[in-house]
Amino acid sequence: MKKRLAGMEEKCLWQDYRAGNILALSNIMQSSYKDLFHWGMRLYGEKEFVKDCIQEVFLNLWKQHGTIGEVENVKGYLLMVLKSHMLRELSNKHQMLQASIDDDYTFAVEFSADLRMIEEENEIYQFRTLEKVLNTLPQRQKELIYLRFYQNLSFEEIAAVMNLGRQSAYNLFQKSLNSLRKNWPVLALMSLLFGV
Template sequence: MKTTTVQNTFDDITLWNNMRESDEKSFSTLFEKYFSDLVSYGNSLSPYSEKVQDCVQEVFIDVWKYRKTLQSSVVVKAYLLSSVRKRIARLHERDHIFRKSTSTDSIAFRLEFSVEHELIDDDDYATKEKVAHLNNLLNDLPPRQKEALYLKYHQGLTVEQIADMLEVNYQSASNLLYRGLLTLRKEWKGTLSLITLLSSGTF
């Protein structure tokens, strides 16, 4: 599977700007399009699934409430993911689950990674063992490295967008990706492309 960079599709741009002009159908379409992705990402940051869903719904409520003031040039998916991350950080502060802080540093990525078995031949036991080892390596990475890889290869964000979400500069985001990949590449000796595995894996 070829990795793709998140860009606004024509549909996203149209839906977003129609929504900004109070088109309820466009708003509903955006909600249906991104709700599950946002909940999945939110669950990676908090073990409280019901509260995560509340956070995602609150993000959409705010989007609609403040639609007239929103910029027209945002990358919709990146904007929504970032909004969910910030809201969950505030949730952690309010509930005193983590240290009292409004910084998104107060939350840690917690989902487990798994390469889809459909990519591997049923009889290729050696590759299966290597992939299992790769999964363990990735899941043992520091949370920030793991989250950066998730945002890059699972959600398709650019390095700049990842930097904005994690509230670090571009070089720091690039370093997170580089260090994570370096750790994996030192150990991965399989015939399948490491990037292909990361892009097609599930969290």
């Protein structure tokens, strides 16, 4: 698995992919696969389904390489495309309308294994407590927190992935933080999320 690409390197590879370079698309896939897989598992916890959807997304991207436009943030775009594809597949799989499934998926927050290997018990306790508090939030708020802090997306990118306006994304973020403040001391939350 390749390391994550820097923004400019991603954009250059995207341009090469659009020009018909399949190796560029392969590099994008290899560098973004881990993030896409984590994202997909948060949306729907069936590994094989998520893996299949990621492959289908990249196959479709290759088919569209001559007609697809430029994107500002490749990772944000891929997260949005994967979510749309998964929801469409789930809709087909369960013969439901897309509108009835958009806000009906489950989204769980779970920190990666490297965070679980923290040796100090106090830090482990704080991360587990934060995980529990985050999982008390409504689905859309958990999704937004995940995109903002785990995927480091801007509010514009989050709005695109979640199909919201920028102001709506910001308002939902503020609502999420207010909910967290009720369940967690503000200073502890700020130190964990922002490293203050």
